[in-house]
Amino acid sequence: MTAFHSHLPVLQVIVPMLTAPLVILLNQKRLPWIVATAASLCAFAIAVTLAMSVMAGQTIQYSLGAWPAPWGIELAVDAFSALMLLVVTGASSVALLAGAQSLDKDIEHHRQPLFYAAWLLALSGLTGILVTADAFNIFVFMEISSLASYVLISGGPDKRALPAVFKYLVMGTIGATFYLIGVGLIYMMTGTLNLADMAFRVEDVADQTPILLAAGFITIGLALKAAIFPLHIWLPNAYTYAPNMVTVFLAACATKVAIYVLLRFDFFVFQPNLAEHDFQFTFFLLPLSLLAILVGSSVAIFEPKLKRLMAWSSVAQIGYITLGASLLSVSGTTASVLHIFNHSLAKGALFLVMACLGMRIAQLRIDNIAGIAQKMPWTMAAFVLAGLSLIGVPGTAGFISKWYLITASFESGAMGIALVVIILISSLMAVVYIWRIVESAYFRQPEADLVITEAPLPLLLMTWVVVLMNIYFGFAPGVPIELATGAAELLHGQTP
Amino acid sequence: MELLGIYHYWVFAILLMIGLYAVIVKLNLIKKLIGLSLFQSAVFLLYITMGKLEGGTAPIVTEANANGLFSNPLPQVLILTAIVVGISTMALGLGIVIRIKEEYGTIEEDEIQEIDK
Numbered sequence: 001m002t003a004f005h006s007h008l009p010v011l012q013v014i015v016p017m018l019t020a021p022l023v024i025l026l027n028q029k030r031l032p033w034i035v036a037t038a039a040s041l042c043a044f045a046i047a048v049t050l051a052m053s054v055m056a057g058q059t060i061q062y063s064l065g066a067w068p069a070p071w072g073i074e075l076a077v078d079a080f081s082a083l084m085l086l087v088v089t090g091a092s093s094v095a096l097l098a099g100a101q102s103l104d105k106d107i108e109h110h111r112q113p114l115f116y117a118a119w120l121l122a123l124s125g126l127t128g129i130l131v132t133a134d135a136f137n138i139f140v141f142m143e144i145s146s147l148a149s150y151v152l153i154s155g156g157p158d159k160r161a162l163p164a165v166f167k168y169l170v171m172g173t174i175g176a177t178f179y180l181i182g183v184g185l186i187y188m189m190t191g192t193l194n195l196a197d198m199a200f201r202v203e204d205v206a207d208q209t210p211i212l213l214a215a216g217f218i219t220i221g222l223a224l225k226a227a228i229f230p231l232h233i234w235l236p237n238a239y240t241y242a243p244n245m246v247t248v249f250l251a252a253c254a255t256k257v258a259i260y261v262l263l264r265f266d267f268f269v270f271q272p273n274l275a276e277h278d279f280q281f282t283f284f285l286l287p288l289s290l291l292a293i294l295v296g297s298s299v300a301i302f303e304p305k306l307k308r309l310m311a312w313s314s315v316a317q318i319g320y321i322t323l324g325a326s327l328l329s330v331s332g333t334t335a336s337v338l339h340i341f342n343h344s345l346a347k348g349a350l351f352l353v354m355a356c357l358g359m360r361i362a363q364l365r366i367d368n369i370a371g372i373a374q375k376m377p378w379t380m381a382a383f384v385l386a387g388l389s390l391i392g393v394p395g396t397a398g399f400i401s402k403w404y405l406i407t408a409s410f411e412s413g414a415m416g417i418a419l420v421v422i423i424l425i426s427s428l429m430a431v432v433y434i435w436r437i438v439e440s441a442y443f444r445q446p447e448a449d450l451v452i453t454e455a456p457l458p459l460l461l462m463t464w465v466v467v468l469m470n471i472y473f474g475f476a477p478g479v480p481i482e483l484a485t486g487a488a489e490l491l492h493g494q495t496p
Numbered sequence: 497m498e499l500l501g502i503y504h505y506w507v508f509a510i511l512l513m514i515g516l517y518a519v520i521v522k523l524n525l526i527k528k529l530i531g532l533s534l535f536q537s538a539v540f541l542l543y544i545t546m547g548k549l550e551g552g553t554a555p556i557v558t559e560a561n562a563n564g565l566f567s568n569p570l571p572q573v574l575i576l577t578a579i580v581v582g583i584s585t586m587a588l589g590l591g592i593v594i595r596i597k598e599e600y601g602t603i604e605e606d607e608i609q610e611i612d613k
């Protein structure tokens with residue numbers, strides 16, 4: 001391993017973070033976009049290199065400032081964080097590559113340098129959460145990414161984004177503060193902030209009540225950030241009124257990073273050490289996941305606004321992710337991690353299609369896209385394929401994770417059959433809400449004076465790249481499955 | 497007496513609840529932010545008090561006090577970072593409230609919902 005190679009974990013965060021102030025200084029027409037995209041692609045390349053090292057069996061650890069852990073801050077990349085890094089940097093790169101025209105439309109030219117700087121800060125915050133092994137560091141990066149994403153969401157022309165982002169800010173801050181209280185309580189009892197060290201020392205704590213309290217605070221706080229039902233109420237409006245490209249980026253990864261922290265904390269620190277905590281975890285998360293799946297899908301069926309429909313579908317999909325984790329088996333957690341990856345692909349593609357439509361239509365409502373498939377055939381074909389992946393039709397990425405989830409449910413005994421029934425019902429509900437859009441776009445007559453053309457080429461091209469990835473990972477799911485299995489074995493304390 | 501002996505936890509819990517109450521109940525967005533600020537300050541208090549040791553001094557080790565009693569400085573350092581995060585959140589929150597006032601002409605939550613209908 002070369003010297004440069006060993007610094008990759010820290011470069012993953014530093015590259016976008018240091019590019020952000022640079023971008024503010026650029027005010028030529030395209031320059032901010034070019035530099036931001038280059039930084040994002042660079043982060044993606046680092047993530048790919050890290051993932052390849054992890055798959056080759058290396059453990060990647062990095063002591064910041066050469067202070068040894070647990071005194072210094074440690075960065076660590078394992079299978080779980082490597083997969084999440086791919087998702088986050090990939091989503092950011094795709095959204096930026098596709099989004100130049102769409103962002104020109106939403107953000108005035110003189111505000112663009114600031115906007116791209118906020119984008120890079122959000123990216124560096126999200127990647128920071130994933131590489132760090134320090135509980136307090138996670139809090140700081142969480143707030144960096146959250147503050148930057150509030151700016152991104154409220155950056156568009158729609159004034160309704162402002163009350164939505166205010167609600168997100170209040171709930172996000174409460175969530176982060178709860179997390180901080182939990183970390184403080186653990187620090188009081190163990191005197192450490194390093195996650196691995198914490199897991200080791202919690203065992204020796206005589207009075208476990210504060211740790212249990214900390215588990216409660218951390219779970220609720222992160223559930224707020226991850227929009228786990230019923231703490232999801234900030235999500236639909238924030239996603240709906242954000243600029244289209246911001247929705248692509250954040251919908252694909254922001255909530256999932258909070259789920260990543262939740263799983264990591266719960267499986268590493270709490271479950272091995274707290275008596276019966278795994279049952280508390282299941283009894284808390286399982287009913288909420290099922291409610292999220294059913295309520296999210298039902299609301300999506302009756303929602304006339306397209307982006308809001310997709311946002312409610314995201315609430316349901318977060319339910320699938322937490323459902324897998326709450327089964328407490330290696331196969332369940334594999335399904336959960338795999339669904340994080342596959343759902344990002346499917347929802348990323350769907351929101352890219354929304355961005356394509358948004359370039360040509362002012363109000364994205366089901367009635368307004370009547371007959372649009374005649375005018376934008378490529379866009380709507382992409383929508384159909386991405387929709388199939390969201391539903392989980394064989395041959396698409398969505399099928400793989402649903403299959404794993406159903407297998408894991410069957411393994412969990414008698415209750416499993418009920419779970420499978422709910423998963424199938426909810427998949428049928430997904431068929432209904434995807435079909436409503438397809439029906440309107442393909443089988444209704446367009447208004448006679450509708451003069452629109454296909455979406456701009458870069459946007460359409462990137463949409464199709466993501467759609468084809470949905471199909472590629474439906475037939476060749478080797479890499480995500482390997483990383484997801486590695487992550488699940490790690491979380492359950494089995495060395496692969 | 498033991499319950500009063502740890503009175504700083506009571507202050508923390510009461511401040512936290514006052515803050516949360518204001519965030520939930522108040523309709524005025526500025527008052528919500530004041531509640532949020534109280535809520536965060538309560539946590540600062542939790543951290544700062546846990547580092548304090550009775551009779552402890554700043555951890556500057558010299559030959560004279562090598563065996564002295566020191567307070568743990570780390571919680572204060574941590575909370576300094578959290579205070580910065582809190583200030584940024586507040587600044588951004590107030591910025592959003594200003595934009596809401598410009599666009600909607602009001603900062604009362606119920607009136608905003610009425611306009612958005």
